[in-house]
Amino acid sequence: MAGRIFVAIDTPDLARALAIGQKLRGHAGGLKLGLEFFCANGAVGVREMAGLGLPIFLDLKLHDIPNTVASAVQALHGIEPAVLTVHAAGGRAMMEDAKAAASPGTKVVAVTVLTSLDGDDLDSIGVAADPHEQVARLTGLAREAGLDGVVCSGFEVAAARKLWKDGFFVVPGVRPAGGAIGDQKRVMTPRAALDAGASILVIGRPITKAEDPDAALRAIAATL
């Protein structure tokens, strides 16, 4: 079950990222690298992390006009991550072009509603739907665009999977029972998120900020 945990290595420091990745390589299902890491280290840093031998999830959350996103995805061909994110709010054409530009071995998944947002946040940016409705809407759009799956919270994943039985569902906003939530708002435990239908879990700080990240990962895996 630990193989379904992708650890978010959110640091601009390549040496630190490599050190954490090295500690986790025996138990993590993969490593997720985001904007913080990519802005500091680029493709060269991603290749170094890939050298640890774990699948790489490149969480760039691309969101721009279709041509720009497709060109950015094309520019990643030397990396070929296992998973790449775009924002579903970029629209159907953007998602179609992102998928068409990706390497065949890369799953392209769409972020629906960030797990750091709740209904009030959606309201404040002019989205009348609640997170549940908005995730369902964007999941349908991502499916129509030919993507491989979506990113959503554990609260929406069961309904999203009903809409897309063979979709790939990435669930961040995951915390062990009683763990600090930080900036996340729609949070679920790892066990509950898998039971609800997550394909993989993304977990960052509860593991990377622990004194012993591998022990923290194994403790979470033991709850699955």
Ligand SMILES: O=c1ccn([C@@H]2O[C@H](COP(=O)(O)O)[C@@H](O)[C@H]2O)c(=O)[nH]1
């Ligand atoms: O809706 C989303 C999409 C992506 N993320 C990313 O997942 C990790 C979560 O890290 P934690 O430390 O476990 O909170 C982080 O890299 C986010 O960029 C997300 O949280 N929610």
